[in-house]
Every structure is written in C-alpha cells, then in structure tokens.
Amino acid sequence: MEKGFVEEGNTYLIGNYARYPVSFVKGEGVYLYDEAGKKYIDMLAGIAVNTLGYNHPKLTKAICEQAQKIIHVSNLFYIQPQIEVAKILVENSSGDKVFFCNSGAEANEAAIKLARRYFYDKGENRYEIITFEGGFHGRTLATVKATAQPKYQEGFEPLPEGFKYAKINDIESIKSQITEKTAAIMIEVIQGEGGVKPVKKDFLQELFSIAKEKEILFLVDEVQTGIGRTGKFFAYQHFGIEPDIITSAKGLGGGVPVGAVIAKEEIAKSFIPGTHGSTFGGNYLATVSAKVVLEEILKEGFLEEVLEKGEYLKEKLKSLGLKPRGKGLMIGCPLPEEIKASDIANKSLEKGLVIGTAGENTLRFVPPLIIKKVEIDEAINILASVLD
Numbered sequence: 272m273e274k275g276f277v278e279e280g281n282t283y284l285i286g287n288y289a290r291y292p293v294s295f296v297k298g299e300g301v302y303l304y305d306e307a308g309k310k311y312i313d314m315l316a317g318i319a320v321n322t323l324g325y326n327h328p329k330l331t332k333a334i335c336e337q338a339q340k341i342i343h344v345s346n347l348f349y350i351q352p353q354i355e356v357a358k359i360l361v362e363n364s365s366g367d368k369v370f371f372c373n374s375g376a377e378a379n380e381a382a383i384k385l386a387r388r389y390f391y392d393k394g395e396n397r398y399e400i401i402t403f404e405g406g407f408h409g410r411t412l413a414t415v416k417a418t419a420q421p422k423y424q425e426g427f428e429p430l431p432e433g434f435k436y437a438k439i440n441d442i443e444s445i446k447s448q449i450t451e452k453t454a455a456i457m458i459e460v461i462q463g464e465g466g467v468k469p470v471k472k473d474f475l476q477e478l479f480s481i482a483k484e485k486e487i488l489f490l491v492d493e494v495q496t497g498i499g500r501t502g503k504f505f506a507y508q509h510f511g512i513e514p515d516i517i518t519s520a521k522g523l524g525g526g527v528p529v530g531a532v533i534a535k536e537e538i539a540k541s542f543i544p545g546t547h548g549s550t551f552g553g554n555y556l557a558t559v560s561a562k563v564v565l566e567e568i569l570k571e572g573f574l575e576e577v578l579e580k581g582e583y584l585k586e587k588l589k590s591l592g593l594k595p596r597g598k599g600l601m602i603g604c605p606l607p608e609e610i611k612a613s614d615i616a617n618k619s620l621e622k623g624l625v626i627g628t629a630g631e632n633t634l635r636f637v638p639p640l641i642i643k644k645v646e647i648d649e650a651i652n653i654l655a656s657v658l659d
C-alpha cells in the first residue's frame with residue numbers, strides 16, 4: 272500500500288483503531304484484493320459480518336435494485352422488507368416482536384432499556400442487569416458498563432448505574448449477585464471478543480432455570496454468535512434454552528449495518544410510541560440485505576454445512592498443533608505465551624491470509640459462512656507456513 276495513504280489516514284482519522292497498513296478495494300466470495308491487486312483469503316469476514324462473503328450475486332442484486340427504488344424512509348411509515356425480516360427472525364427464535372437498529376451496541380442498549388421499562392410498567396423496582404466477566408456488549412456508555420472488563424471502561428467514568436458482574440461458569444457467583452432489584456441476566460453463549468470461549472452447557476441451563484424461577488429476564492447477546500455463525504440460526508439453540516430477549520447485528524445484514532432486538536410479546540409491549548427509536552434502524556437498504564442473508568442461511572442444509580465445515584476447520588487447526596474451541600464457523604485458538612497472536616495475524620496478512628485476534632492471545636477464525644472446504648485448506652496452508 273502506498274505510504275502516502277497511510278500517512279494521510281493518520282493525519283485525518285482519529286486514531287482509535289490499530290489499523291494494518293492495507294487497503295482492500297474489491298472482494299469476491301471469500302477473497303479480498305488490495306489496491307496492488309494482491310489476493311487474500313478472508314477468515315475474518317469484517318469480524319463475523321460478511322455472512323455471504325463479497326459480491327454475493329443475490330445480495331448485490333437486491334441492494335442495487337433497492338437503491339433504484341428507495342434507500343430510506345422514516346420508521347413513521349411501514350417498510351415492507353423490515354416486516355418480512357421481522358417475521359423470519361420471529362419464526363426462527365423464541366421471540367415474538369422485533370425492533371430494528373443499526374449495530375450490536377445499539378441492540379444491546381435497546382434491550383437494556385426494554386428490560387428496565389418492562390419492570391417499570393409492572394410497577395416493580397427492578398433495574399439491575401447482571402453480566403459476566405470476560406463478556407463484551409459494545410461501546411456505548413451503558414454497554415461499556417455491561418462489559419465486565421476494566422480495559423473498556425477506564426477513563427470513561429462515571430458510567431451508568433445498575434450493572435453487576437458474575438463469574439462465567441460459576442453458579443454460586445451469579446447467585447450471590449441476584450437481588451430483588453435484578454431485572455435481567457445478559458450473556459453471550461460463546462464469549463466472542465473475550466477469546467471465543469463457549470459457556471458450559473450445564474451452567475447455562477441452570478442459569479436459565481434460576482432466571483425463570485425468579486422471573487428475571489434472560490437476555491442473550493447474539494450479536495456475534497447469531498445468524499448461522501455457529502451452525503444454528505441462533506447459538507442459544509445449541510443449549511435448549513428459550514431467551515426472553517435476543518440481540519442481533521453483525522452478520523444480519525451481510526455487511527450492511529443493521530441490528531435487531533427480538534423480544535417476547537409481553538416484554539415487547541413496553542416499547543410504546545415515544546419510548547425508544549432509531550432514525551435509520553431497519554431501513555429499506557438494511558432490511559432488503561438482511562432478507563437475502565436470512566433466506567440464504569435458511570436454505571436446506573446450509574446450517575448443517577456450517578457445522579460440518581467448522582468441524583473440518585477445527586481438525587485442520589489441530590493438525591497444526593493448535594487447540595481450537597468454539598462452534599460452527601466461530602473458532603478461537605489460544606496460543607502459548609511465547610507466540611503472540613498479533614504477530615501471527617500480521618505475518619499471515621503478509622502472506623495473503625486475513626485472520627483475527629481476540630481476548631488474551633487468541634487467534635480468531637470467523638470466515639464468510641459460504642466458505643468451501645478447499646478454501647479452508649488454502650487458508651490452513653498459509654497459516655502452516657506462518658507457524659513454521
């Protein structure tokens with residue numbers, strides 16, 4: 272990449288990202304191309320966003336056709352693809368009603384507000400949300416507070432009140448945090464940013480039954496794990512639980528920004544006109560894209576293939592001496608201290624492989640769900656040469 276570009280970027284952009292000195296200008300399937308024409312295989316997918324890869328014929332067509340009609344109207348009017356997407360989300364989850372926004376943080380922010388408002392409407396003084404150490408829920412003030420990791424909070428105090436933290440996979444820890452003020456438990460069933468760490472099944476099931484018994488709302492953050500990423504429509508469906516509120520974003524629009532909150536009817540009722548809203552949330556462009564993504568991942572056999580390809584990728588990673596964890600195409604490999612995940616990511620990029628990092632020294636693989644086994648082989652070959 273031209274040096275001038277990097278310098279100009281550093282001159283004009285706020286420096287809140289540790290950017291690689293690469294600029295992609297084109298994509299096709301699971302491949303990306305930089306401005307010099309160098310080809311990369313993408314195992315990051317915009318961080319679990321580009322569900323259908325790049326330039327997917329149906330998604331591209333739908334976006335182009337929609338752009339020639341209407342991109343945006345206000346949510347003061349009915350938007351047909353928004354209703355269609357809501358229907359698909361409801362039919363494939365434990366929720367009944369959908370609110371649309373633009374990102375994961377916004378979806379979680381809305382879910383937190385909804386949980387509080389629900390108890391307010393019931394006349395109960397319950398507002399506390401319990402979240403888990405190592406989790407990640409976003410960058411707004413409330414979602415930073417919900418993110419029980421000091422590194423995301425430092426310097427941004429005072430943060431909103433009403434959040435408590437428990438240890439993951441530790442029932443006694445969560446029990447000690449529950450009070451008569453507890454409104455909701457909020458959890459990622461696989462902690463993504465925290466290092467691709469799946470929560471234990473028996474813990475999650477016990478947690479769910481405690482929540483039910485105490486009438487605490489069960490809120491699952493599926494921003495990273497949802498929309499087929501783990502081989503189920505939503506990842507909680509691996510665990511035999513039925514959340515009251517589910518949040519979604521990232522993969523939902525296949526690259527077009529869209530987020531959603533899916534809630535049970537009784538809870539959703541608390542968002543009456545004036546309580547919450549979003550100018551862009553679920554507009555034509557966003558929901559036309561989401562509709563294509565959902566229709567593709569719901570095609571017969573698609574999710575089963577995600578599971579199968581995930582197992583395949585795990586086996587290949589094991590053959591390199593790595594210790595993969597995760598489900599479907601959401602896989603992390605913690606590395607021994609002497610090998611830095613960021614060094615591996617940098618070296619891989621030089622060799623034409625895009626991978627991510629997460630948590631403490633973990634490599635992250637969240638490729639487009641349309642990836643083929645031969646493409647997984649190709650990525651593994653590059654990674655093998657880097658690890659050598």
Ligand SMILES: Cc1ncc(COP(=O)(O)O)c(C=O)c1O
Nearest residue numbers: 374375376407408409463494495
């Ligand atoms: C589980 C989870 N929740 C929320 C977010 C925040 O999403 P966004 O960056 O779209 O605001 C993320 C982003 O990484 C996430 O992984």
